Amino acid sequence: MTKTELIDAIAAGVDGLTKSKAEQALNVTLSAIMDAVAKGETLSLIGFGTFSKGERGERMARNPRTGEEIKVEAAKTVKFKAGQKFKDAVNQ
Structure with missing residues (x-):
């Protein structure tokens, strides 16, 4: 959609x-x-889900083309946890 x-x-x-x-x-x-x-607030829509802010720490990764190790900076992410009604609708 x-x-x-x-x-x-x-x-x-x-x-x-x-x-x-x-x-x-x-x-x-x-x-x-x-x-x-x-x-940084958590937003809850009862039955639908909860949106919140998350954090991903700095880490080392590997360039798949060259195999070279690179540093990936820390980043803020968005987290979503589905509510029970949403889960039930998907599982029917």
């Missing part, structure tokens, strides 16, 4: 909601999720 298809599904699922307003709502929702996680 693409973002456009998701917007169409949202607009179709809410009576009287235009695609334009559905797109605005989706964009604001995604922005709020990104802002919260970027600040």
Whole structure:
């Protein structure tokens, strides 16, 4: 599913909601999720899942082409843990 298809599904699922307003709502929702996680907050959507900020430490890796060892810098990551309703929907 693409973002456009998701917007169409949202607009179709809410009576009287235009695609334009559905797109605005989706964009604001995604922005709020990104802002919260970027600040280090955990965002929980009961039944859907939990978004949080994670960290990956610095490590040594190997270039597969040359075999040379390279240092990979530490990085911040996004973690998502699916909620029970989401897991149940996937496993049906």
